[in-house]
Amino acid sequence: MSSTVEAADLRLTGPAVRRRGLRAAGTILGVAVLVLIASYAVFVPMLAGTDEKLTDFSSARLPPSAAHPFGTDHAGRDLFIRLASGLRVSLLIAVLCALASMGLGMLIGAVSAALGGRTDRIVMRVVDGINAVPHLLLGVVIVAMFRGSVTAIIASIALTHWTQVARIVRAEVLSLRSREYVEAAYLLGSTRREVLRRHFLPGTLAQGVVATVMLLPHAIWHESTLSFLGLGLSPDQASLGTLLKEAQSEVMLGGWWALVFPALLLLVTTLAVAACGKGLLSRTEGRQ
Amino acid sequence: MNSIAIRAEGHTVRIPSRTRRGTGWVHAATDVAFSAYRGGVHALVGESGCGKTTFASAVLGMLPPGTMAAGELDYVDASGTRTPLTAGRDGAARAAKLRGRVIGYVPQSPATYLTPVRTVGSQLGETVRELGGARNPQDLLAQVNLEAQALDAFPHELSGGMLQRAAIAFALAGGPDVLLADEPVSGLDPDLAQLTLGLLRRVADAGAAVVLITHDLQRLADSGTADEVSVMYAGRIVESGPASEVLELPSHPYSRDLLAALPANGLQAMPGTSPELTDLPPEYSYAERLAAAAEAGYAR
Amino acid sequence: MPAELSAVNAGFSYGGTPVLRNVTISVPAGGQIGLTGPSGSGKTTLARILAGLLPAGEGTVTCNGQPVQRPWKQKGHGCGIAMLFQSPRASCSPRLTLRQIIAEGAGRTSRGGRARRVEQLAAQVQLTPDLLDRYPSEVSDGQLQRACLARSLAAEPGYLICDEATAMLDAATTASLVRVISSEVESRGMGVLALSHDRPLLEAWCTSVTSLAALSAASGER
Numbered sequence: 161m162s163s164t165v166e167a168a169d170l171r172l173t174g175p176a177v178r179r180r181g182l183r184a185a186g187t188i189l190g191v192a193v194l195v196l197i198a199s200y201a202v203f204v205p206m207l208a209g210t211d212e213k214l215t216d217f218s219s220a221r222l223p224p225s226a227a228h229p230f231g232t233d234h235a236g237r238d239l240f241i242r243l244a245s246g247l248r249v250s251l252l253i254a255v256l257c258a259l260a261s262m263g264l265g266m267l268i269g270a271v272s273a274a275l276g277g278r279t280d281r282i283v284m285r286v287v288d289g290i291n292a293v294p295h296l297l298l299g300v301v302i303v304a305m306f307r308g309s310v311t312a313i314i315a316s317i318a319l320t321h322w323t324q325v326a327r328i329v330r331a332e333v334l335s336l337r338s339r340e341y342v343e344a345a346y347l348l349g350s351t352r353r354e355v356l357r358r359h360f361l362p363g364t365l366a367q368g369v370v371a372t373v374m375l376l377p378h379a380i381w382h383e384s385t386l387s388f389l390g391l392g393l394s395p396d397q398a399s400l401g402t403l404l405k406e407a408q409s410e411v412m413l414g415g416w417w418a419l420v421f422p423a424l425l426l427l428v429t430t431l432a433v434a435a436c437g438k439g440l441l442s443r444t445e446g447r448q
Numbered sequence: 449m450n451s452i453a454i455r456a457e458g459h460t461v462r463i464p465s466r467t468r469r470g471t472g473w474v475h476a477a478t479d480v481a482f483s484a485y486r487g488g489v490h491a492l493v494g495e496s497g498c499g500k501t502t503f504a505s506a507v508l509g510m511l512p513p514g515t516m517a518a519g520e521l522d523y524v525d526a527s528g529t530r531t532p533l534t535a536g537r538d539g540a541a542r543a544a545k546l547r548g549r550v551i552g553y554v555p556q557s558p559a560t561y562l563t564p565v566r567t568v569g570s571q572l573g574e575t576v577r578e579l580g581g582a583r584n585p586q587d588l589l590a591q592v593n594l595e596a597q598a599l600d601a602f603p604h605e606l607s608g609g610m611l612q613r614a615a616i617a618f619a620l621a622g623g624p625d626v627l628l629a630d631e632p633v634s635g636l637d638p639d640l641a642q643l644t645l646g647l648l649r650r651v652a653d654a655g656a657a658v659v660l661i662t663h664d665l666q667r668l669a670d671s672g673t674a675d676e677v678s679v680m681y682a683g684r685i686v687e688s689g690p691a692s693e694v695l696e697l698p699s700h701p702y703s704r705d706l707l708a709a710l711p712a713n714g715l716q717a718m719p720g721t722s723p724e725l726t727d728l729p730p731e732y733s734y735a736e737r738l739a740a741a742a743e744a745g746y747a748r
Numbered sequence: 749m750p751a752e753l754s755a756v757n758a759g760f761s762y763g764g765t766p767v768l769r770n771v772t773i774s775v776p777a778g779g780q781i782g783l784t785g786p787s788g789s790g791k792t793t794l795a796r797i798l799a800g801l802l803p804a805g806e807g808t809v810t811c812n813g814q815p816v817q818r819p820w821k822q823k824g825h826g827c828g829i830a831m832l833f834q835s836p837r838a839s840c841s842p843r844l845t846l847r848q849i850i851a852e853g854a855g856r857t858s859r860g861g862r863a864r865r866v867e868q869l870a871a872q873v874q875l876t877p878d879l880l881d882r883y884p885s886e887v888s889d890g891q892l893q894r895a896c897l898a899r900s901l902a903a904e905p906g907y908l909i910c911d912e913a914t915a916m917l918d919a920a921t922t923a924s925l926v927r928v929i930s931s932e933v934e935s936r937g938m939g940v941l942a943l944s945h946d947r948p949l950l951e952a953w954c955t956s957v958t959s960l961a962a963l964s965a966a967s968g969e970r
Binding site: 467468495496497608634635637638663664665666705706709710711712714715716717718720721722 | 786787874876886888889890891915916917918919920921922923924926927945946947948949951952953
Binding site for chain 3: 339349350351352
């Protein structure tokens with residue numbers, strides 16, 4: 161019954177394998193831009209050392225030039241370096257907020273959906289309540305209570321934004337709850353905690369991460385707004401928000417560079433993070 | 449004398465496979481000889497994963513990109529003109545022209561086959577228009593024993609059996625010369641299965657060549673639908689002949705063991721399991737499976 | 749205490765429509781009972797009630813004399829009711845390897861003992877060792893259903909309910925699974941309830957075959 165087929169007899173019957181398309185171009189661009197921005201934020205202040213704090217009132221309010229690519233501020237500090245460290249602070253705060261929101265949101269969302277019944281209903285009312293209040297207002301209240309501390313800023317953002325993650329994770333767990341493999345797990349004797357750990361949380365990790373990445377631009381804006389309002393970091397500390405606040409007065413005096421560069425950077429960072437988030441989303445959707 | 453419609457000679461298919469564990473070639477078909485005649489039902493049977501569905505994909509020109517083939521697989525029209533379906537890069541393109549119009553296909557799970565947000569009638573009407581079919585939707589539904597009311601129904605409003613019949617109506621929309629049915633009765637109640645197979649028989653009696661792909665030997669044997677049966681194992685045809693012979697007095701040990709597994713014949717478990725088709729050694733045969741099972745202590 | 753899984757005068761309605769009415773069925777330990785009937789007749793509902801996944805609207809469900817509880821509320825092992833579902837893909841998490849899926853059933857044993865048990869069960873259902881490290885998307889339905897059976901048997905259940913478990917499988921795999929289940933029944937005295945619309949299969953497999961219609965009618969006569 162065996163007859164060997166010579167390899168030479170074989171030929172293609174249709175088109176050859178196609179290379180993967182350029183669908184990922186947007187995501188790759190987003191990642192590239194983010195890497196660029198991150199390196200800017202990390203390395204420039206490192207290399208500059210203490211130069212950023214140097215005040216030199218003789219070089220105050222200089223427009224962009226070879227010596228000062230982004231110009232100088234009212235105290236003569238080089239804005240290229242100052243913006244880099246400002247970005248570093250803003251990004252750090254935003255990432256910490258996002259992580260805190262993710263941790264809180266995933267846990268509460270998953271447990272609420274897993275327990276179901278009255279517990280779930282109560283938690284959802286709480287979530288609705290938090291969402292009903294304009295989160296900036298809530299954030300301002302929290303920060304005003306604990307003036308200027310970075311922990312307060314992080315808390316104000318995390319406590320108002322975990323609900324977004326919780327909602328998405330809860331919806332995912334609700335759909336997982338009725339899957340047959342979850343029923344099988346219970347029939348095999350798994351406790352609710354084991355099912356949570358082994359099936360619900362891993363199942364929602366992808367969605368949770370995506371929701372958190374989508375939070376990042378918002379967190380950056382939130383921090384900038386708080387600092388802009390004077391409720392966040394002290395004006396001496398550089399962050400995107402404080403720099404934008406300074407720019408308010410600078411622009412009046414003709415210093416357009418004080419506004420343009422921070423604003424542009426805020427916009428580009430937001431777009432890049434959103435592009436990465438979208439790329440992550442389409443990858444996780446594909447896997448389901 | 450009925451004319452041949454689908455002809456395979458030395459038909460061999462190798463599909464590239466790229467998995468976590470590395471690359472390889474799936475030996476989906478090796479040296480397959482097969483002929484389907486007009487006016488008859490030729491059943492292709494075997495365990496799941498033996499290459500039956502790939503054979504259908506080859507006839508329809510729907511093999512994955514990068515697939516290599518050898519041998520001949522042709523569609524032969526009434527006047528005897530051959531259209532090779534797997535020869536060269538445009539083999540798939542040639543098959544694509546025949547798809548739907550000359551070679552109809554009834555898929556395995558009809559429920560997912562239809563668009564859920566449109567009525568059956570509108571989808572069937574569109575299909576007839578696109579394929580330039582001669583019959584209108586009402587006639588097609590009548591041919592498959594569905595009332596005209598089904599035209600106004602949405603797919604979720606039809607039962608499983610009705611959906612299966614609707615799928616056959618869709619396949620007949622272009623007035624095809626050949627009908628490929630892939631597991632058309634899998635999971636259906638015995639009565640519905642009988643009805644569906646009867647339908648396919650009538651399609652063959654009307655002049656088309658019907659190729660019935662199934663692993664359900666019991667239904668096949670009970671319904672007496674098939675004229676010829678070919679048994680496939682690990683991508684090779686191990687036995688082929690008139691249905692009455694193959695299903696009642698098979699000569700190949702694989703066919704015999706396959707039939708012995710049927711409830712009516714005692715539900716006797718087969719030795720071992722069917723092999724992975726990836727990078728299958730060329731000398732592989734059923735004897736090897738029997739030997740491996742004997743070593744593992746399998747006893748009848 | 750009777751060694752059986754039984755439902756007495758069970759009834760269930762979805763919304764207002766009654767799906768089950770006055771059904772009495774008993775699965776003895778060591779016995780294999782077949783339940784046939786067309787799709788949608790309520791067989792699956794009865795199966796889920798017997799397993800505790802659904803609360804019976806009316807009537808009582810007991811296992812070895814004790815009332816059957818919802819599985820997640822069950823303290824301890826109960827009398828061990830396992831279920832094999834129709835679609836092996838839906839009943840396995842796509843994120844776990846077959847080895848992990850089978851091990852889920854052996855949760856109560858020690859780490860080392862668990863690994864040995866998984867290998868032993870895999871051999872019993874004829875899954876070659878190389879398949880154990882694959883994900884569900886990389887194996888066929890038949891192989892996956894074998895893994896599901898191994899998982900169910902790992903917990904050494906007192907009763908196994910097969911809900912159209914072979915509907916999607918070819919005859920060879922079906923015969924193979926039935927063989928494994930029957931040998932488990934012989935060796936441990938497990939009780940089996942098999943649901944299928946394939947009456948010839950049930951008649952070849954089980955010691956007695958009944959239908960939902962017959963059960964309701966019989967209860968009506970009481």
